[in-house]
Amino acid sequence: MCLAVPGKVVAVEDGSDPLTGLIDFGGVRKQACLEYVPDVRVGEYVIVHVGFALQRLDEESALASLQLFEELGLLEEEFGDAWQQAAREAGEPAPAGAPESGSEAR
Amino acid sequence: MKYIDEFNDPELARRLLDEIRTTATRPWALMEVCGGQTHSIIRHGIDQLLPEQVELIHGPGCPVCVTPLDVIDKALEIAARPEVIFCSFGDMLRVPGTDRDLFRVKGEGGDVRVVYSPLDALELARRNPDRQVVFFAIGFETTAPANAMAVHRARREGLGNFSLLVSHVRVPPAIEAIMTAPACRVQGFLAAGHVCSVMGTAEYPGLADRFGVPIVVTGFEPLDILEGIRRTVRQLELGEHRVENAYPRAVRDDGNPAAVRMIEEVFEVTDRNWRGIGPIPASGWRLSEAFRAYDAEHRFDVAGIRTEEPAECRSGEVLQGLIKPTECAAFGTTCTPRTPLGATMVSSEGACAAYYLYRRMNAPATQGARPAAEEMNPVA
Ligand code: SF4
Numbered sequence: 001m002c003l004a005v006p007g008k009v010v011a012v013e014d015g016s017d018p019l020t021g022l023i024d025f026g027g028v029r030k031q032a033c034l035e036y037v038p039d040v041r042v043g044e045y046v047i048v049h050v051g052f053a054l055q056r057l058d059e060e061s062a063l064a065s066l067q068l069f070e071e072l073g074l075l076e077e078e079f080g081d082a083w084q085q086a087a088r089e090a091g092e093p094a095p096a097g098a099p100e101s102g103s104e105a106r
Numbered sequence: 107m108k109y110i111d112e113f114n115d116p117e118l119a120r121r122l123l124d125e126i127r128t129t130a131t132r133p134w135a136l137m138e139v140c141g142g143q144t145h146s147i148i149r150h151g152i153d154q155l156l157p158e159q160v161e162l163i164h165g166p167g168c169p170v171c172v173t174p175l176d177v178i179d180k181a182l183e184i185a186a187r188p189e190v191i192f193c194s195f196g197d198m199l200r201v202p203g204t205d206r207d208l209f210r211v212k213g214e215g216g217d218v219r220v221v222y223s224p225l226d227a228l229e230l231a232r233r234n235p236d237r238q239v240v241f242f243a244i245g246f247e248t249t250a251p252a253n254a255m256a257v258h259r260a261r262r263e264g265l266g267n268f269s270l271l272v273s274h275v276r277v278p279p280a281i282e283a284i285m286t287a288p289a290c291r292v293q294g295f296l297a298a299g300h301v302c303s304v305m306g307t308a309e310y311p312g313l314a315d316r317f318g319v320p321i322v323v324t325g326f327e328p329l330d331i332l333e334g335i336r337r338t339v340r341q342l343e344l345g346e347h348r349v350e351n352a353y354p355r356a357v358r359d360d361g362n363p364a365a366v367r368m369i370e371e372v373f374e375v376t377d378r379n380w381r382g383i384g385p386i387p388a389s390g391w392r393l394s395e396a397f398r399a400y401d402a403e404h405r406f407d408v409a410g411i412r413t414e415e416p417a418e419c420r421s422g423e424v425l426q427g428l429i430k431p432t433e434c435a436a437f438g439t440t441c442t443p444r445t446p447l448g449a450t451m452v453s454s455e456g457a458c459a460a461y462y463l464y465r466r467m468n469a470p471a472t473q474g475a476r477p478a479a480e481e482m483n484p485v486a
Contacts, residue, residue: 003142003326004248004300018225018255033225036251036365047303047356050195050245051223052252054362055303061355064114068146068327077454082196082220086209089200091444095213 004049005069005078006062007032009042023048026066028079110155113328122332123155130159130339135291137284137427138334139277140298141168141455142326148460150328152335160339163291163427164460166280166380167298169245170197170453171425174379175415177244177273178203180408184240184271185216187406191234193227194242196220201452204413224256231260231268240402243270247301250274250391251365254372257393257400269402272392275378277301278309279389285317289428294338296324296331299353304369306361310349318347325353372397381449382415382422421448424457431458438462 007023012034019034023046030051034040037053045062046053057065069075077085087094113119138144144164147153153162166172182203185192192208199209199220212218217237221227224241231239243253253270260268277298284292297310302323310321320341324334334352341348351357369391378390393401403409415422419441420434431437431450441447443459450456454463 004303018259030222033223033252033255035255036362036368038364047300049248049300050252051225052255054248054251054300054365055356055358057356065327067114077197079222082199083209083212085196086199089443090209092213095209 003069003074003078004047004054005075006045006047006057006065008059008062009034009040009044009046009053012040012042021053023053025079026070026075028075030079112150115329118329119332122329122336123157126160126332126336126339127157129336129343130157131343133159133161134293134339134342135161135163135427136294136296136335136338137163137165137292138296138324138331139165139167139281140296140301140324140326141171141453142300143296143298143324143331144168144457145455145460146326146328147331148464152328152331156335160335162335164424164457165284165295165427166383166425167246167277167301168450168453168455168457169249169275170201171421171449171456172275172380172383173198173201173244173273173449174381175203176379176411176413177271178207179413180403180411181242181271182206182208182211183408183411184402184406185211185218186214187216187238189238190406191217191219191230191237191239192242193219193221193224193230193239195222195244197453198242198244200446201449202446224253225259228256228260228265228268231265232263235267237267238405239268240406241268241270243272243274246275246277246298247305247369248298248303250369250373251304251362254368257397258368258372260400261397269400269405270393271402272373273378274373274391275380276375276389276391278313279386280380280383281313281321282317283383283386283389284426285313285319287426289426292319292427294320294342295322296334296338297321297349299323299325299330299357302351302353302357302361304361304365306366307349307351307357307359308361314347314349320347321349323349323351323353323357325356380425382419382425384422416447419448421450421456421458424448424450431461434458 007025011022083094227241373391374394376392451458
């Protein structure tokens with residue numbers, strides 16, 4: 001989680017509070033808060049950490065980073081099912097009631 | 107040159123390595139601060155590709171690893187309460203407390219939820235007004251703007267059932283602690299790119315001057331790391347100690363001013379204990395006076411919990427670069443990612459886990475072998 005993942009802004013919800021947009025991380029799409037990069041436009045790349053865009057990034061570096069993250073398995077770690085991962089590491093089944101997706105509320 | 111073909115530009119990697127090789131005339135020890143850099147270095151065998159004179163020491167930049175044991179125990183205590191929905195990033199689930207972890211608390215009936223963003227925890231608080239929602243706010247400067255925003259909005263909305271268990275840490279005081287430790291061998295730093303994308307570079311020139319060390323802001327991709335090493339070694343050979351930004355595509359000198367403003371409004375600097383290292387003055391943040399009502403430690407009265415770390419775990423020395431993980435007697439025997447003794451074995455960003463994952467067990471036959479996919483964080 002100390003890495004920030006680059007993604008492409010595919011939609012900005014104008015007038016949302018906090019300012020929110022839809023970001024594409026090499027196929028995985030997630031909402032992110034854009035309050036810290038308020039003038040970002042659709043089509044630009046940003047670095048996103050725990051649901052917050054922190055800086056812009058050029059397309060070439062963004063795509064290179066995404067490829068590396070894919071290779072390192074970090075996209076799976078960031079967006080995959082954390083309970084299944086933890087269960088695998090513990091050598092036990094995932095606890096009852098744990099959701100299938102890695103993210104709760106959205 | 108086992109791994110070099112895996113670089114996305116092997117030619118450039120070769121050129122950078124050649125230049126490092128011809129530049130380095132003496133032994134130099136550099137520390138990469140960020141756990142993501144450690145992961146990338148071990149995965150790509152960068153430390154093994156470097157000329158012998160250049161040694162990399164793995165720094166403390168993994169938030170999961172440095173979160174102290176007593177904070178984990180506080181989290182477990184709060185998470186086990188029936189009225190609480192405890193929200194955490196997924197990589198905290200398996201960090202061992204004194205006798206269990208969050209994964210186990212969930213198995214025993216605690217309502218532990220994994221969230222992607224602190225705003226998800228805030229949304230859970232809105233939807234569950236009759237429950238107490240607690241978010242485990244750990245991390246470095248990169249995570250702080252998100253956590254600050256969550257609690258800022260909670261106060262604005264008057265949400266009485268939301269709070270943070272805060273264990274935020276800051277990099278510059280850690281650099282200072284490393285440099286003032288009697289056994290310190292570090293001569294230059296690769297600073298953490300994403301921390302600087304928030305904070306900028308203003309905190310570093312004072313450190314570079316005071317300790318006479320080059321500090322080069324570095325990304326985490328293999329080529330970024332090689333470039334960071336090249337620039338650090340060049341400064342060292344020239345007897346210079348400046349702050350350089352080798353990651354300008356993501357780091358502006360002033361960082362992200364809006365994010366910094368939010369951090370400064372919500373948090374104030376405090377002393378923090380680092381797992382394995384101990385207390386470092388001014389090395390963290392806690393909620394400032396105006397937001398103290400949102401502090402889970404006080405709301406659930408767990409501030410008094412104190413715990414000792416297991417004596418056989420040498421993660422403190424690992425985190426300070428004093429030993430390599432393989433020099434710990436427990437490494438790979440009583441301590442594995444499945445049965446971790448210290449947090450540096452739990453998170454894949456931790457040095458012990460990175461060594462284990464990529465089979466750096468000083469056994470030539472297995473060096474460079476691929477990670478056992480089932481062990482942890484399998485590559486999709
Ligand atoms: S191998 Fe395990 S016990 Fe040894 S220092 Fe690393 S985490 Fe601690």
